[in-house]
Amino acid sequence: MTATMTEREVGRARRRKEDARLLTGRTLWTENVTLPGMLHLAILRSPVAHARITRIDVSAALLRDNVVTAFTGADVADVQGSLPCAWPVTEDIVLPAHPPLAVTEVRHAGEAVAAVVARDRASALDALEAIEVDYEPLPPVLDLEAALAEGAPLVHAESGTNKCYTWVFDSAAAGTGGDVAEASSAAEIVIRRRYVQQRLVPAFMEPRSVVVDPTGDQVTVWSATQIPHILRLMLALITGEPEHRIRVIAPDVGGGFGGKLQVLPEELIAYLAAQRVGKPVKYTESRSESMLSAHHGRDQIQDITLYARRDGTLTGIDVKLLANMGAYLGIVTPGVPLLGAFMYNAIYKVPAYRFECTGVFTTTTLTDAYRGAGRPEATYAIERAMDELAAEIGVDPLEIRRRNWIRHEEFPYTTVAGLTYDSGNYEAATDKATELFGYAELRAEQARRRAAGDPVQLGLGVSTYTEMCGLAPSRILGALRYGAGGWETASVRVLPTGKVELVTGSSPHGQGHETAWSQIVADQLGVAFEDIEVLHGDTRISHKGLDTYGSRSLTVGGIAIVQACQKVLAKARPIAAHLLECAPEDLEFTGGSFRVRGTPDAAKTVGECALAVFAAHNLPDGVEPSLDADATFDPQNFSFPHGTHLCAAEVDTETGAVRLRRYVAVDDVGRVVNPLIVEGQVHGGVVQGIAQALYEEAVYDADGNLLTGSFVDYTLPSAADVPEIVSDRTETPATSNPLGVKGVGEAGTIASTPAVVNAIVDALRPYGVTDVRMPCTPERVWQALREVAP
Amino acid sequence: MARISLTVDGVRYADDVPPRTLLVHYLREQLGKVGTVVGCDTSNCGACTVLMTDPDGHARGVKSCSVLAVQADGRTVTTVEGLAPAGDLHPVQRAFHEQHALQCGFCTPGMIMAAVDLLAEQPDPTEEQVRHGLEGNLCRCTGYQNIVRAVLAAAAAARGPAAVPEPAAVPAPAAPVEEPAREVAV
Numbered sequence: 001m002t003a004t005m006t007e008r009e010v011g012r013a014r015r016r017k018e019d020a021r022l023l024t025g026r027t028l029w030t031e032n033v034t035l036p037g038m039l040h041l042a043i044l045r046s047p048v049a050h051a052r053i054t055r056i057d058v059s060a061a062l063l064r065d066n067v068v069t070a071f072t073g074a075d076v077a078d079v080q081g082s083l084p085c086a087w088p089v090t091e092d093i094v095l096p097a098h099p100p101l102a103v104t105e106v107r108h109a110g111e112a113v114a115a116v117v118a119r120d121r122a123s124a125l126d127a128l129e130a131i132e133v134d135y136e137p138l139p140p141v142l143d144l145e146a147a148l149a150e151g152a153p154l155v156h157a158e159s160g161t162n163k164c165y166t167w168v169f170d171s172a173a174a175g176t177g178g179d180v181a182e183a184s185s186a187a188e189i190v191i192r193r194r195y196v197q198q199r200l201v202p203a204f205m206e207p208r209s210v211v212v213d214p215t216g217d218q219v220t221v222w223s224a225t226q227i228p229h230i231l232r233l234m235l236a237l238i239t240g241e242p243e244h245r246i247r248v249i250a251p252d253v254g255g256g257f258g259g260k261l262q263v264l265p266e267e268l269i270a271y272l273a274a275q276r277v278g279k280p281v282k283y284t285e286s287r288s289e290s291m292l293s294a295h296h297g298r299d300q301i302q303d304i305t306l307y308a309r310r311d312g313t314l315t316g317i318d319v320k321l322l323a324n325m326g327a328y329l330g331i332v333t334p335g336v337p338l339l340g341a342f343m344y345n346a347i348y349k350v351p352a353y354r355f356e357c358t359g360v361f362t363t364t365t366l367t368d369a370y371r372g373a374g375r376p377e378a379t380y381a382i383e384r385a386m387d388e389l390a391a392e393i394g395v396d397p398l399e400i401r402r403r404n405w406i407r408h409e410e411f412p413y414t415t416v417a418g419l420t421y422d423s424g425n426y427e428a429a430t431d432k433a434t435e436l437f438g439y440a441e442l443r444a445e446q447a448r449r450r451a452a453g454d455p456v457q458l459g460l461g462v463s464t465y466t467e468m469c470g471l472a473p474s475r476i477l478g479a480l481r482y483g484a485g486g487w488e489t490a491s492v493r494v495l496p497t498g499k500v501e502l503v504t505g506s507s508p509h510g511q512g513h514e515t516a517w518s519q520i521v522a523d524q525l526g527v528a529f530e531d532i533e534v535l536h537g538d539t540r541i542s543h544k545g546l547d548t549y550g551s552r553s554l555t556v557g558g559i560a561i562v563q564a565c566q567k568v569l570a571k572a573r574p575i576a577a578h579l580l581e582c583a584p585e586d587l588e589f590t591g592g593s594f595r596v597r598g599t600p601d602a603a604k605t606v607g608e609c610a611l612a613v614f615a616a617h618n619l620p621d622g623v624e625p626s627l628d629a630d631a632t633f634d635p636q637n638f639s640f641p642h643g644t645h646l647c648a649a650e651v652d653t654e655t656g657a658v659r660l661r662r663y664v665a666v667d668d669v670g671r672v673v674n675p676l677i678v679e680g681q682v683h684g685g686v687v688q689g690i691a692q693a694l695y696e697e698a699v700y701d702a703d704g705n706l707l708t709g710s711f712v713d714y715t716l717p718s719a720a721d722v723p724e725i726v727s728d729r730t731e732t733p734a735t736s737n738p739l740g741v742k743g744v745g746e747a748g749t750i751a752s753t754p755a756v757v758n759a760i761v762d763a764l765r766p767y768g769v770t771d772v773r774m775p776c777t778p779e780r781v782w783q784a785l786r787e788v789a790p
Numbered sequence: 791m792a793r794i795s796l797t798v799d800g801v802r803y804a805d806d807v808p809p810r811t812l813l814v815h816y817l818r819e820q821l822g823k824v825g826t827v828v829g830c831d832t833s834n835c836g837a838c839t840v841l842m843t844d845p846d847g848h849a850r851g852v853k854s855c856s857v858l859a860v861q862a863d864g865r866t867v868t869t870v871e872g873l874a875p876a877g878d879l880h881p882v883q884r885a886f887h888e889q890h891a892l893q894c895g896f897c898t899p900g901m902i903m904a905a906v907d908l909l910a911e912q913p914d915p916t917e918e919q920v921r922h923g924l925e926g927n928l929c930r931c932t933g934y935q936n937i938v939r940a941v942l943a944a945a946a947a948a949r950g951p952a953a954v955p956e957p958a959a960v961p962a963p964a965a966p967v968e969e970p971a972r973e974v975a976v
Contacts, residue, residue: 023883023892023895023902024874024883025871032824205897252895254895255893255894255930255931287832510894510931512893679936683933684893684932686933687934688930688933716930718926718934719921719924719937722934724938
């Protein structure tokens, strides 16, 4: 214990506790769960985008060796219920039924239509081939604008429209700013652009997997999910099983990035299958199934208009979005664009703002949260458009930002979108980034190469981002019609030997909670890092929580930990005073112990109090013999990390090839609990954003077939495809929480995409190129040059 | 059924397997070697990478989803579970830990085996060689930077303690928060 008596844990680059099992292959992935008598589930999926099911027959599958049962949507129509959408963003939103197994109609390629349960996985997969389905084709619906046209074929005929909703924010109506129409009529400069956010696949490395064991008093569900607590609640609501009879376990989970923030058709089908056979059932998707069925992200058309004065001062922003919902609504599908709605004004002082989003149904896999969820899209559009504004008035992209950003002495600052940014220092982050980057030198090199007519041009891309994360103040979620709150919970259990169990309601899948939470508890209670065990992801242990997404674990869950620890100390204080024969108010908690003021050698640790509590022989009257405490924290505000990312790209004007030469990320995530983990989050986030800029796109053909159905066609970058990231930080502590922390999980992804595309466009601007559509493949870059060629 | 005998992580096995059984499924389902995982269907991701001896006895990295179990007959296979004795770490595993080269850890077994294979071929690789050498292994969490650092650090460790670089660079905060240690308001 002595090490922690003198050294703070928070801020240390602790190596992770999680690593030991992950490095040696002792990890408990859901796919590794094996139970006595366990059977295997395979799912038949629609090969077409849109069709009526006119006949479906599983009888031949039932005759195959080792097959225990097979069933269709019609067989379970009365019990399968409908998958939930927890975010009906408007009163008149269209909320179509979403059966786990299609009954009469399929609406995207890959939709589940029948299931087989067999003794082993191979038998189940083989038996799928014996299922006969007749499909009567219906027209696919793929183009967002065409889908909204009069007479367009409908995804959900009973709704009479492909429009899901229209949601509007207007600063004049909200009282948070002026009228965009006035800004429009008075504008000296107007920048009007359309950007397309291509469809992406979250592409977590661990395929989704679920095991359902119906044999115990509780039905136990293991799932590779980000949201075990939400899943339990939803399973109860969908199936009618009482909530206390369901136990959900998220064991080790191999990445999520929002892609495992979902209640899956496959989870329900496995649940139904296990109920039918009365035995444990396992389902693990193949990667091809994952590409078809796991939700996708992004897929928006953004029309953004900036109004400005001749000197580049912004006077208004107008945004119109079309957001592709896909065929159904997932758990937060309609709300994803709303998470961006508050971010188009970004770090800038904007007098007037209007945002309008229309959600559109198409015959494609549903979209939902993917790393950043709404905020990367918003940040991309505004950061790209700010570069266009800079070019229009002939100033450097950094200068246009300086003229418009909120200065550090202006915090707290209430934006035109109605958010109050508690803290930030955009000047400091930008100064540090430009210095690390060598901005002036690279600009000089760019000028030389331009003058020399170098076929390989150099471009510099700027992205000065902020984002709202740490989801979320429950009252705000309520005002946005989200179906749940945004609190998080923690429990501290001090064991008789002074060791500590910390139960967290947030559910990690690679973020390093076990390490970071131990660091927080160690500092709070004066217990050694090694003496703390972090427990999570099993509703029998962690009965309550709202899980992990939206960069919320530390900024919400971490504060719950602090509060639970403080309750423990409050309970320990009278006990320590009793043992030290002094009054509780004579004690101070310092150096990891309660010490008598003026007599620092008279001290009791929390562990010593815990032993006294365990024996309970000698406690003050009326004191509960327990040092355990729970706390639930509901944030009053979001957290607002920010930073400046700079990218230097070399663009071959003859081939269209792009090479990222230098990438600098300076992020301000407030106080840092573990710099190694923060740096890792930045690296990974930045590379996912680079991947959107350069490599990734989920593509459907004109019939609605997913062309990018595997990792052969959906091109995740490898180590050879990405640059070294130079990352550094500034530290402006958040004032909205006692740790001073801000979220970091999504920041890199939000920041990096516009930095890269701005660099590419900057390289090509002398040729007349003003945009390249993502992903900026060599072909797209070459086409962009060809289109402007004289 | 086909009869195979092979050595996996130092233990000899003899089994009857359906001829279509992939090595990775044999390892996971018949031997319980669940440390080796399946991440895709197309041999792109490399999560299933193990070492297998070739006919000359040289251990090579293979993607065990692209090898039939019958092809491993008579060979020696090493998985991430057999790299180091229980309770110990192989230098590459240790470097991954020190350099924070893993987050969710799903790609890690394959990535480590690919790195071991790479270092056997190129004991002193450049950063460029590491990046290209690991091209067949996908990671979605780390952005690869710390994986590259870890492989370079493991290579340096093999050359001797003097060559080991500092652990992953951790920038110091620009303006550290002034706060007395361990003062907790109760």
